Amino acid sequence: MKLRGRLKNMDYIELIPSLSHCIETVAKEKYWSAVNKFMEGKQEDKELQQRIELLKAFLESTDFGKLRRESEKHLIQGEKVKFIIYWKENKPSYDMVATEGGILNSEH
Template sequence: MRGYTTMAIRIVLTPTVSHCIETVAKREYWKNVNNYLKKRKEDKRLEGKIELLRSFLETADFANLRRKSEEHILHGKQVKFIVSIKNKKLLYEMIVEKSKQKINKKKIL
């Protein structure tokens, strides 16, 4: 991570049945890029978020993250990924929260 290692940046990404973690991360990345361009002035916080998301998108093993998260999501649990940086190192963790709502799995033939 380039110049944003001293900033405390933490991003929460919440995949769903219809949007995997990679899609959610890409959407968050582009949302922040668009917000930055609309501001037309320097915003270190947004720059840090963009850089953090870019690093996450370039380095994460999304096949593995999808496999781990989708199992919980299909059982009605909410999954969140916390993406952050600490000591110049990209960190991310998956948190699984219980949910009251059960998602029906459809079998496709």
């Protein structure tokens, strides 16, 4: 995927929903996991702080109904779905990638 080539690993977060865990649930789980890890840390972790900020902004600004509709149509067909979230012009943005027979298809 072109996006991965342009972004360093710490510049984006991958979220993988399923039929039992929608994109909003997965994002909340990643957010709280990062917050808990940050609170347990004894030293400042800038990369973890950046992940928390991106996840928080994504959770606060995203139309999850739209994302659920986009992803569920692929999940129901047995495809794997991945959302890649990242900052774009100081706002959280995303690309959705569906795996169909080993081929990645990007939507957004």
